[in-house]
Amino acid sequence: MTMKITSIRQGVVPISSQIANAYIDFSKMTASVVAITIEAGDGRQATGYGFNSNGRYAQPGLLAERFIPRLEEAGELAAHPDGGFDPIPAWTAMMRNEKPGGHGERSVAVGVLDMALWDAAAKLAGLPLWKLLANRYNGGKADDAAWVYAAGGYYHPGKDIDGLVEEMKRYLGMGYSTVKMKIGGSPGMAVREALLLDLGRIEAVLKLLDGDGSRLCVDVNGRFGLHAALSYAASIQGFGLRWYEEPLDPLDYSTHATLAEQYVPPIATGENLFSMVDARNLIRHGGLRPDRDILQMDPALSYGLVEYLRTLQMLREHGWSARRCVPHGGHQFALNIAVGLGLGGNESYPEVFAPFGGFATGVPVQDSRVRMPEVPGVGFEAKNELYAVLKDL
């Protein structure tokens, strides 16, 4: 049976807020949203939805000028050997006449469309995406739940240490046992002063977590140079934190290798690596340790799941387990991938980036684990606020 894309619509929606990390504020953050309708040879139709994660902006120009027209011109597409829709030939059509390297933000535009293709593929199969992925790529084995952690702890005008601790307390009340906070966001301050300030913030949150460092992640958003990263490393080493995230520029692999020689607990990075090749450079040259470090490549920013499947293959070839992957972005797409392909878990943003973050409405988090609904596709239709945005396309 062949399949055909019959319509593609796109829009731009704000996900702006007053929060900031150590590198950017989100006052003008936007996201692209798309809807793609696919017709199977037997006349059945499904509409899949996609969007990009926070941190990169909407890509209406790239979508309108290159990627949507190529998909529209793709014509009849070969089905997957299981008889269902296969996003891979559609993805290949989108990427025609694109050179390698210099990934820029076209990976974001392609990621938005890729998400919609997978949502439609799973809907045509009448399966939740996590089940389709387990069937196609994981010998039919899916996890029964995903580990999730609550990411927040942003800088916000007027927010002090008490405000930070109150926020973390709310996350514990929602069923999360591991939380993440921002550090390194003191522009213009000397490293020593900034470090003292951050140690006070970290210790206040650790107190709430009964001093258990394995329940706290800290995120620098790539702000530090090697000197600051090493100074912080020496001071936080003893806390045994769950991970020390994006301490350095994401593309500066050799400084990661130097840090990894000095800092024993886990380091996490990868949310700003947008291709399998970039991730492979990190693995080859970043000195990261497959027994503890965490890889956060986000399929919704980095050419989608078609490329992420290649990244997982590359990791296997380099002796890394998929369990070391905990994608950035806090969206249901990565949650399906985590459960269906056996990743280590997924990020979650209980209080920021609505309506794109979070899970199906009414699904509880228990002991930092969340189960998947049995809804066909990614599960957007079971997430009321998000579906209200998508269905308007």
Ligand SMILES: O=C([O-])CC(=O)C(=O)O
């Ligand atoms: O603040 C951001 O850009 C998001 C981020 O780093 C994360 O979710 O880890």
Ligand SMILES: [Mg+2]
């Ligand atoms: Mg991060």
